[in-house]
Amino acid sequence: MGFIGQTLDSFKPTQLRQALSQAISLGMIVTSALMIWKGLMYFTGSESPVVVVLSESMEPGFKRGDILFLHMNKDPIRTGDIVVFNIDGRDIPIVHRVIEVHEHGGTGEVEILTKGDNNSVDDRAMYAHGQRWLQQQHIIGRAIGYLPNVGYLTIIMTEKPIIKYILIGALGLFVLSSTE
Amino acid sequence: MHSFGYRANALLTFALTILALICAMVSLSDNLNSPSPSAEIQILNINWFQRHPDGNDEVSLTLNITADLQSLFTWNTKQVFVFVAAEYETPKNSLNQVSVWDGIIPAKEHAKFWIQTSNKYRLIDQGGNLRGKEFNLTLHWHVMPKTGKMFADKIVMSGYRLPEEYR
Numbered sequence: 001m002g003f004i005g006q007t008l009d010s011f012k013p014t015q016l017r018q019a020l021s022q023a024i025s026l027g028m029i030v031t032s033a034l035m036i037w038k039g040l041m042y043f044t045g046s047e048s049p050v051v052v053v054l055s056e057s058m059e060p061g062f063k064r065g066d067i068l069f070l071h072m073n074k075d076p077i078r079t080g081d082i083v084v085f086n087i088d089g090r091d092i093p094i095v096h097r098v099i100e101v102h103e104h105g106g107t108g109e110v111e112i113l114t115k116g117d118n119n120s121v122d123d124r125a126m127y128a129h130g131q132r133w134l135q136q137q138h139i140i141g142r143a144i145g146y147l148p149n150v151g152y153l154t155i156i157m158t159e160k161p162i163i164k165y166i167l168i169g170a171l172g173l174f175v176l177s178s179t180e
Numbered sequence: 181m182h183s184f185g186y187r188a189n190a191l192l193t194f195a196l197t198i199l200a201l202i203c204a205m206v207s208l209s210d211n212l213n214s215p216s217p218s219a220e221i222q223i224l225n226i227n228w229f230q231r232h233p234d235g236n237d238e239v240s241l242t243l244n245i246t247a248d249l250q251s252l253f254t255w256n257t258k259q260v261f262v263f264v265a266a267e268y269e270t271p272k273n274s275l276n277q278v279s280v281w282d283g284i285i286p287a288k289e290h291a292k293f294w295i296q297t298s299n300k301y302r303l304i305d306q307g308g309n310l311r312g313k314e315f316n317l318t319l320h321w322h323v324m325p326k327t328g329k330m331f332a333d334k335i336v337m338s339g340y341r342l343p344e345e346y347r
């Protein structure tokens with residue numbers, strides 16, 4: 001009886017309130033990050049408004065680790081546009097330039113061929129088996145702006161996941177100890 | 181409130197905010213530039229003009245491209261990507277754009293150039309519509325900045341025509 005009473009006493013209201021307020025501030029940080037991301041998705045009209053460049057196929061323009069800002073609107077895709085697309089069956093988005101466009105007269109549908117600036121051949125070999133052209137539905141967005149090197153952190157986090165855990169652990173520790 | 185962690189956090193947030201602001205201002209400074217590029221393209225020769233077994237026409241050309249793109253370069257320009265596209269219309273397709281040559285201009289000194297080349301990429305139609313076809317040659321450029329917004333524009337040159345017969 002006395003032992004249980006002591007344990008219950010130590011769980012004081014102020015400690016409970018502190019723990020709750022820490023949980024709420026952590027929740028606020030996470031949800032505001034989510035709100036910013038979803039807001040960007042809405043304003044740019046693209047499912048992934050910011051992408052990190054993963055390969056050297058667009059050098060010297062875009063290097064590994066650069067981030068690209070995407071925008072998608074109803075303007076038709078034309079040659080020269082730098083587009084981000086997914087190939088059926090693969091989930092890594094590819095950033096290349098459009099070098100050929102054929103637009104059908106009646107339907108307005110387009111058939112697109114892309115190529116990386118630094119590659120010597122076009123992307124046809126990369127498309128899904130039997131696919132010779134990309135269509136509008138494959139395009140996620142057009143690149144309209146760019147920031148150098150900022151995305152290198154994402155590449156490091158993907159290739160060495162331990163760094164991701166260390167960062168999240170440190171962030172969590174910092175938030176939890178912030179009441180001191 | 182005055183621990184090392186708090187100070188480091190405040191410093192880092194401030195530094196990143198200022199960096200983002202500077203990048204935005206650098207990108208905005210590009211709008212002050214009003215470029216006046218010029219270009220001229222001549223078709224020197226139709227090398228050959230055939231139809232493939234699957235029915236698609238293909239033509240090989242030798243082009244003479246002269247351009248002065250020096251006014252596009254600003255202090256925030258990393259490179260200018262330039263390419264020439266042939267544009268034409270066919271009964272099935274309201275628009276066809278095929279890139280026939282591209283190049284990268286890394287610096288202002290190289291932006292005034294003259295080049296004679298056969299088409300770097302194959303000009304193959306979706307079908308057999310190219311005999312006697314009138315087409316435009318458009319010189320496009322893409323200014324890729326060191327940071328910020330990319331700009332693109334083009335000059336359209338019309339009046340080119342493919343031969344009536346295969347050769």
